[in-house]
Amino acid sequence: MADLSRPGSSDGKNPSRSSMYKSRHISLQSRVDSLASMDYSGRDSIVPELPATPTSSEDEAPQHPPLNINAFHETLFIGVCAVSHLMTQAALGQALAPINLIADSFNTRNPGEMAWFIAGYSLTVGTFILISGRLGDIMGHKRIFAFGYLWLGMWSCFAGFTPYTKHQIFFDFCRAMQGIGPALLMPNALALFGRAYPPSIKKNLVFALFGSMGPVGFVIGASCSSLFAQLTRWPWAFWSYGITAFVLSAAALLVIPKAVGTKPPKESRPGFDWTGSLLSVAGLVLVNVAWNNGPLYGWGTPDVYFVLIIGLLCLVGFVWVELRADSPLLPVHALNGTATFVLALIGVGWGAFGVWIFYSWNFLENVRHLTPLKVSAEFTPVVICGLVAAGLTGFMLTHTPISFVMMMSMIAFFVGITVAGTQPVNQSYWAQMFVSIVIMPFGMDMSFPASTVLLSNNMPREHQGLAASLVNTVLNYSISISLGIAGTVETSVNHRKTDPASLLWGIRCAYYTGIALSVVGVVLGAIFFIRSMIKEGWKVMDH
Structure with a gap:
């Protein structure tokens, strides 16, 4: 193997990719920024560091204009952008926690109809992410970001009024429209951070903060909606959420610095x-x-x-x-075999997660007959475990091959859903459910950054920003699709009966469907790791 520590070294196959592991930045955005400076022309040398003044307008590196704001203003800017991830996951938890009470409002307990409360939201989050990122490039990220909060608040309030219509389909439609809001928010929040901060420790901390908001948001959304559902009425969870989104929309217009939120010049805007x-x-x-x-x-x-x-x-x-x-929305020609493999791993792994989160909640509420608020309390360990998993992933990405991290995430998905899917009805929470809740965040927080870096490594320079959007699209879409598959299995085995034995058997078989998806993930992850070991050996990113 060639010495990769020297400029001009090559592995004989793809010289540009052999040098991609020399980044000294651990965060995802820093990784993307460092990759963008690599030479993708096919030569065997690394591009030397250029002076501050660019030599070509076409090859000009992304600029990070000074924010010219005080520390308090900067804190508000970081907060309003990072909270978008919290709001995204809170909207998932707010419908899942009181799902039985919501279903009772529409006089239904059909598992297929109840699955749409979650699937409709995840569907549009995954579907519109690629489009919203391109809209931000054309119209300005600040403008699309603020509109995303406004859209999210509007459809959340509409969802709160759906009990008066007595039509479950209208609630599903509002949930689907609600999902477009996070699709507008997340890629543009990341773009705003990317424009505001050059590769640095501060950027690493900002992106780490953004990632840590996910599990916190889910628990807050589930807990608040459970509290409203049990003490008043569940629509108040959606109305209060909508009001919060309106406030955040106004705050985004006020606190996002003009230097990073302006619309790009007409000549530099990409086509749509x-x-x-x-x-x-x-x-x-x-x-x-x-x-x-x-x-x-x-x-x-x-x-x-x-x-x-x-x-x-x-x-x-x-x-x-x-x-x-x-100007393709998705450059299909840039997706090589490795990129396709990574997206397949994300699809089956997060598909298993979708089954786990939906049917674990279903099991605890409908089989163990726990209240939504108590189930929310049982899921609180994901906050701490998510932070631990994020830190461990940062360490592993710089000390082990990325393919190894990806394989370990698939194992975490498999172990987590298997432990939950095999638990007896009359058992202590601490025996298996707690263990499953502790393990599952490692699959989530290890697979996302690993897959993003892997896609970045295997995509051309001009499509580096597409990696995180692609992962988010496949991630959210696979959750929605897997719920449809598990729901098909559930209704096929219990024949739509609602007696306790049939209900339990349907949930068990849905769990087994998720376990099967996770097994596929483990097998594909092992193949991917072995393949990378044969091709590259124990290759790690320098740190």
């Missing part, structure tokens, strides 16, 4: 792929609707399989258009 965007949204939505309506109406119903066929045709058309587009 309208055809590809329409086909991608139509295909992803139709395929997801078919998968989640299968448990409700049966796969033999023409409305279900025709929607699935049309959705698949739209996705095929999307790939065809992207291969020929001047």
Whole structure:
């Protein structure tokens, strides 16, 4: 193996990628920034450090203009952007915790209909992330970010009024529209941070803070919605959430510095792929609707399989258009075998997580008959475990191969859902459920950064910013699809019966579906690790 510590070294296969492991920055955005400075022209040398004044407008490096704000203003700026991740996960927990009380408002306990309370939200979060990032590049990240909070608040309030309509489908529609808000928020929040801070310890801390908001947000959302549902009425959880989003929208306009939030000059704005965007949204939505309506109406119903066929045709058309587009939404030609492998791992791993979170809550509320507030309290360890997992992942990414981190995350998904799926009904919380809740955050917080870095390593310079968006898209979409698959299994085995024995058997089989997905993840993760060991050996990023 060539000496990678010297400029001009090469592994004989891909000289640019052999040098990608020389980054000294641990955070994801710093990693992307350092990758963007590498030479992707195919030469065997690393580009030397350039002077501050760029030599070419076309190759000009991303600028980090001075913020010119005081420490208090900067704290507000970081807070309003980081809280977007908290709000994203809080919206997931606010419908999951009181899910039975919400279902009672619409006179339903059909598992397929209840799954839509979660699946509809995850569907649109995953579907619109790629589009919203491009809109931010064209119209300005501050503008799209503030609008994302406004949109989120508006549809959250609409969701709170749905009990008066007595129509569960309208609530599902509001949840789907609500999911567009986080899709507008997250990629543009990351872009604002990326423009505000050059690679530094401060940037590492800011991005670490953003990542740590996820589990905190889920617990806050679940706890607050449980409290409102048990003490007053569950719509107050959505109304209070909507008011908070409106306040954050106004705060975003006031505290985000003008230096990082301005609209780019017209000559430097990227084009927008309208055809590809329409086909991608139509295909992803139709395929997801078919998968989640299968448990409700049966796969033999023409409305279900025709929607699935049309959705698949739209996705095929999307790939065809992207291969020929001047400004593709998704550069298909940039996705090599490694990138496809990584996205497959994210899909099955987070699909298992989606089954785990939905059916663990279902098991605790409907089988052990716990209140939503008590279940929320039982899930509080994910806050601490998420922070520990984030720190451990930062250490592992700089001391072990990234493929090893990815394999370990798949093992964590497998162990976590297996422990939860095999627990007896009459058992102490501490015996298995607590263990599962402790383990599962390691799968979440190890797979996301590892997969983002791996995609960055295997994508050209001009598409480095796409890595995190792709991971987020596959992550959220796989949660929604897996719930449709598990719901199909559940309704097939219990024949839609609601007696305790049938209910338990349906949940068990849904768990087994998630376990099967996690087994696929472990197998693929092991193959990926072995393949990378054969190809590169025990290769780690320098730190």
